Amino acid sequence: MDFLLQNGSLSVRRLKEKDKLLLAKWLSxxxxLExxxxxxxxxDLEKVDSVFYASDDDEVKCMIEYDGIPIGYIQxxxxxxxxxxxxxYGSEKVFGTDQFIGEVNYWNRGIGTRLVTSMTNFLINQLHADKVIMDPQVWNERAINCYEKCGFxxxxxxxxxxLHEGEYRDCWLMEYNNPNLY
Known part of the structure; x- marks a missing residue:
């Protein structure tokens, strides 16, 4: 396997064609979806294909694995x-991430915290990010608490x-600064 990062039983690899079915399962x-x-x-599979595979945006799309089992998505x-x-922001090198754990039986086990910490370290140490940001909706306290535990x-x-479930929602811009620069 070609992993971008590994932290014990947690690993992140680039999205593959075979991951479509899991994405469709999780995102239905x-x-x-809440x-x-x-x-x-x-x-559905068609929407997964158009959003995750056919788009030529600059996002690096990845699967999250835990003990070799795909459990979620991060970009x-x-x-x-x-x-x-x-x-x-000005001239800083700033990266953003979006993620979810799609296998709900892996929620509330500290995996999100390990994931966010690992990805933040990867972006800072491998891609030389000055800052890493996320923009969770203000009501999503579980995500905000996770990001704050990780230093955001x-x-x-x-x-x-x-836009979420028919209405525009407020979000927090959350930031992690490269400790080597500040």
Missing amino acids: DPKV YYEGRDQPF YYELDKVTKREYG KKVKLLPEHE
């Missing part, structure tokens, strides 16, 4: 100039930032 589960994409936006990307300006700080409220 109302428990997962936090990622919205319960009004279930995915990372370097912010473009427009997004950096929107968030108030709330830096800016983003009003009506994300």
Whole structure:
């Protein structure tokens, strides 16, 4: 296996064609959709294909494995100039991530904290990020608590930032600074 990162039983690898069925399974589960994409936006194979495989965006799309079992999804990307300006950044090298654990029986086991810490370290040490950001919705306390445990700080409220279940929701811009620079 070609893993981008490994931390004990946790590993992250690039998305493969065979992962489509798992993504469709996870992204049609109302428990997962409540936090990622919205319960009004279930995915089928066609939607998974167009969003995760046919798009030519700059996101690096990956699967999360635990003890060799695929359990979730993470993507990372370097912010473009427009997004950096929107968030108030200048010339810093800023990366963002989005993630979810799709196998709900792996929730509340500390895996998200290990994942976020591992990916943040990868982005800083391997890709030389100055900052890593995330933008969880303000009501998603479980995600916010996880990110804060990993050293992220709330830096800016983003009003009506994300369409979720039919309404624009406020999000927190959360940031982790490369400790070698600050």
